[in-house]
Amino acid sequence: MAQTRAGLSFVVALATALYGATVPAGNSDPAPTRYPIAFTTSVTGTADLSTWSDAGGQTGTAAADAICQARATAAGLANPQNFVAWLSTSTDDAYCRARQATGKKAVCESDPNNPDAGPWQRTDGVLAAGVLDDMVSDHVYVPLIVDEFANDIAGFPAAWIATQPPGVLQGTTCDDWSDAAGGSARLVSVFNTTWTTTGSGDCALERHLICLESGRSAPPPELPPPADKRIAFITSSPGNGELGSWPQVDGGAAGMAAGDSICNTFAQDASLPHAGSYKAWLSDGTTDARDRFVNDGPIHRVDGFRVAYSMADLTKGTIETTIHQSQAGDYLRNRAVWTGTMADGTAADDHCAGWTTTEAQGRRGTSYSTTQNWTQGPISVCASTNGYLYCIADVPVDNFFDDGLETGNF
Incomplete structure (x- = not known):
């Protein structure tokens, strides 16, 4: 998932134009607005935060904040003094x-003296x-996979949080x-688009911290409409594996054709561009999902954030950000998604016998x-009714501004 940093100045200029976002530290060009910063620490340590080299003789959350600062x-x-660790x-x-x-x-959220x-x-x-x-409702756009120096976090890291x-x-x-010395605490994988609990780990393990700049400097930006981008979304409602x-x-379709029909119904109801061209990200016993798409090119969510630059990028094992936004633009918490498809x-x-029965099993994504x-x-039983679908438009797209260098996904 590593991204080339050579295009960072281009990214920043484009991000500023679209969002009014600031430039990263070290770029001398001023920006009209700067949003607070979030990063995952490049260093790790056990849950005894006083033992970290940056703890400054502090313990507990005081040590955590000292590390972030x-x-x-x-x-x-x-404003390094404004950084705090995201943990409870x-x-x-x-x-x-x-x-x-x-x-x-329950107390602090209603206190007007506490800044948003x-x-x-x-x-x-x-x-x-x-x-x-x-954010605490999973209104997260991209994973927090970069450290304080804007470098990608290596491996499949997790951070201490004890927060849900x-x-x-x-x-x-x-x-x-x-x-x-003993016990465990809740962790979050920084490869996920959630900053709250996704697992747990022994207190003796070495993990990262998530650091947030406290305070609020500007209203949330207006994200651009999808325009002519090639859109991917997760359906806003689920069903079983017999699609x-x-x-x-529509029209009594079955199997993967039913999946495509479902996707196009959702796209049409949401007035998304290119409704009618959507295909479900599904495989069956004769067809691979990657081969179902005639067109190639960048794939974006409804909010404009890029998921992958190409089909090869989509199928390399990791993606740039998650498909957790519905056709209506809602950010959904973690959902199980019927795919029948490997990485x-x-x-x-x-694959639920080609997505035609509830009397089998089907591979799902998260x-x-x-x-x-x-x-x-x-893998889940196909009778489960809580499986969603990923839907991707199969249309040619303009690659302008999507040269593969930027990390901004805009």
């Missing part, structure tokens, strides 16, 4: 900490998430981030992941 200082970011303790919710407050969300927070951009200039209330939606404590906290049984199917775009063994799990996730 030290990292921001090392990267030359503005037994007494303080992450939501409150992001608003420069303490205590529980967000929206946030990554250190590479990419708009990352909406304002705090949106809507920004409140979940589970244990390794004795409020002071003990690595012909979905109410959105390389080829057919999986399980909509908040940018790893191979976006399409190659767990």
Whole structure:
């Protein structure tokens, strides 16, 4: 998922033109508006945060904030003293900490003396998430996969958070981030478009921190309409693996043809461009998903953020950002998605007998992941009614401004 940084100045100029976003640290060109910064630390440590080299003799969340501020200082970011770690303790919710407050969300969210927070951009200039209330509802645009220096985070990293939606404590906290000897705490994968809990890990493991610049500098930007981009979306409602049984199917279609019909019904109802050209991201026993698309070129979500530059990019094992936005523009929490498709775009063994029955199993993807799990996730019984579909327009697109260098996805 590594991106070329050579085009960063171009990205920043384009991001500024479209969003009024600032330039990353180190770029001398001024921008009209700067959004608060969010990054994942380049350094890692155990859940005893006092042992991190940047902790400055502090413990618990004081150590966490010291680490974030030290990292921001090392990267030359503005206002390093305003950075806090996105994590919760037994007494303080992450939501409150992001608003420069303490205590529980039920109290701090109604206190007018606590400033709002967000929206946030990554250190590479990419708009990352909406304002705090949106962010904790998974209104996240792209994964937080860059560090304080705007470098890609290597591997498949996770960060300590002990936080669940809507920004409140979940589970244990390794004795409020002071003990690595035993127990566990909740983590989040920074390859996901969620900044709240997705798993757990032993307190002795070495993990990252997510750092947010607290405060709010500007209203959320207006994202551009899809225009003539090639759009991908996740359906706003689910169904079982027998796709012909979905109410959105037109004309009695079955199998993958029913999936395409479902996609086009949703696209038409949302007045998306190129309705009628959409195909479901599905494979069956005879056809691979990657071969179902005649046209190639960049694929974007409804909000304009790029998912992949090409079919080869879509099927390389990771994607740029997740397909977790519906045809209507709503950002959905993690959803299971019928795919029958492996990470390389080829057919999986399980595909509900060509999407024609509930008496079998089907491979599904997970909509908040940018790893191979976006399409190659767990297998489920086809009778399950909570499976969604990915839909992608199969139309030629103009590659202007999509030269593969930018990381802004705009």
